[in-house]
Amino acid sequence: MVTKNHYTIGEAAEYLGKNPETLRRWDQDGKLVALREPSSNYRVYSKEQLESFSPFESKEQLVSNYVEPNNDYQVLELFAGAGGFAIGMEKAGLKCMALNEVDKWACQTLRKNRPNWNVLEGDIRDFSFKKYRGQVDLVTGGFPCQAFSYIGKKLGFKDARGTLFYEFARAIKEVMPPICLGENVKGLKNHDGGKTLAGMVSILDEIGYDVVEPQVLKAINYNVPQKRERLILVGIRKDVSAIYEYPSPNDKIFNLEDALKKGDLFDSDVPISKGSSYPESKKKFLDLVPPKGYWRDLPLEMQKEYMQKSFYLGGGRTGMARRIGWDEPCLTLTCSPAQKQTERCHPDETRPFTTREYARIQTFPDDWEFAGSISQIYKQIGNAVPINLGKEIGYSVVRFLNEYNSK
Template sequence: MKVIPEINRKLAEARKRLGVDHHVMATLLGLGPEGAEKVKLWEHGKGGKITPTKQKAIEGLPIKIPYKDTCKKPAFRFIDLFAGIGGIRLPFQEAGGRCVFTAEIDKHSKITYAANFGEVPEKDGDITKFASSEIPRHDVLLAGFPCQAFSQAGKKQGFFDTRGTMFFEIQRILAMHHPKAFLLENVKQLKGHDKQRTLKTIMAILRGEASVEIPEDVHLSKEARASLGTKLNYDVDFEVLRARDFGVPQIRERIYIVGIRRDKDAPSNHVRIKEMFHRVNENYRSKVPLKDILIDDPERTLDFTISDKLWTGHKERKKRNRANGKGFGYSLFDHRSEYCSTMSARYYKDGSEILIDQSDLGRNPRKLLPEEARALQGFPEEFVIDQVGKPQLYKQFGNSVAVPVIRAIASEMLKEANIRTRKT
């Protein structure tokens, strides 16, 4: 009888403990879903020797999957498109919803998603590879669709950027499934992109007031192009909300678009969505000072202190920019600050937008700790953040939503759409 090495046994025990399948375990180990067969072989002492790197990954697997869906009778069903690490999903799952489909292509985000929800998307998470008929029936569509095409950091090409055309993948799914409600999230700059024409077009499409023609040389999936003329039937409006108004100490302005399906032959009533956002603003506001999320531990924060070279570079760059009439440069905060700047996906590079002052310790400023970045976006402490490296983690939180804002919208949106929740 073949003796199975201890590390192989640990792998099998960890998968059983976490209650995940071979595809999820392969993702957690950085093998990707295609590595499922390798995991199966390893569990039986086959497939070759496990490398030291993978041994370390096995040893570092989470103790449990904190947000694994174990609800036997979900109150409603939703899909999570361009899911990132699941910031939009969390509040809807809390409300009693079951996620029946996920799409996310970033391999590092999929690791964090798997560590927290015990699921990974199929077909590499590429939404363009799925026919709408392959997507399960759902009551709510959620999508933090790619923002680089509209953001200040991107080239701002809008629909004619490949990432911008992802909106039409959402449209084709809405046209096929007609869910009761949807929530879309994007950067604030979408509101003013192309002299506001881009947002006006999006709103007209979602409201069923217009269709759009996309040039043949712009890449779209066949189904998305075929559905361009399909009229939708939703009451829709948008609001720009600041995360700092909803219990997290960063500015983070984002645009949120909510649609509620109209009853058959009912007249349009977009005002009700505006009124819904008014309730969100009136009933869910709270303020949390920056000091409440900062960790006061000189030993713990030492490794996050920036170097003399980087600190000098930040100061010199800010001096040059001011001389040229520009406001770009580092931003310094401390325990007296009410809130900080918006954390971006590039935070891992130099931390310039949010540096924490440490002059009282005689040190250069420091970057946020991973736990602080998690709190800054309103994720709970149980949310697993140690399955990817720090650069990727900062990038993930910089790309994520502020969870308390989504929670506030979800509460009112589900009520407005008459969708049963765990509470009701």
């Protein structure tokens, strides 16, 4: 506690029986606004705030975005990776007509698990998608973010040649589905002062699509036990009058225990699997870090030894020497679980998460097998869209397509 009558966000969450992430969201939504401790500017809550807070307001709401498809809706997915988004779409009732992916190991993963899927392996530049015109209801893909070279005041379709977003837009133009959907890292929203995203919007406008206001969706609000955020870019063909609405978020936040142990998310404990390990030189530091702790929880001299020159720089760098707690969502998974900048240490054991634990945190089903070496598997999982997030987005697309087809 900061003072006799004030609680930190962790203490307040424990007092109310909630997750700290829930209190942060309530703060943003104005439901339970934190005070600022004068000397540190940390969020704190008064005892009076917590005692008078309405139990009705603190009740977690489970929101269902489920909707039944009225038709066999077909999807063309680009930059499909290991199938995270495709599985989510499938769970939402959408049919996969074809998937394009350049990584050979990801393609093997797709074929291993769904032999009936039409996997188009290779560089997207080498494929024409014109044969899918009139057959596909949705073109989607997690296109890599690349900067554009600006010519004039408005970036045009031709100006974007050489970028993978151009190829994404080209495929949409060749197919002309009623709706298209791209996803990317949240940083795209402000990349180059927002010019990159504005250029993408102008390109979609040029090829015949009105863009819904882009939103950053937090995976923790869509039944994913991970603090992952993705920017969603939705385009509606200009002759279509149906309205697209983003999926509604849930108040309930799942944590690491929900991911790795039997419970509401999975009906069994996580299967045993292989994984990376830390070298002894790193392990001696992480052994001393408590659950939910990081490098600042080390003795001062060990902080300096571990961080080296970074110790004297500004910023928290809270991902370094980070051990995840059972009662919190995992930090965003990366493609390599043992990197110094982004450690994701197991709560009880001093090791990175195994490949199957990685997959659980991304809400992959346990029967989804991955091809390739351990490092290739981590890369595939780390790059994926969480399945449960993809499923909730899928429901929003189904709702849109149902409205479109009813007119």
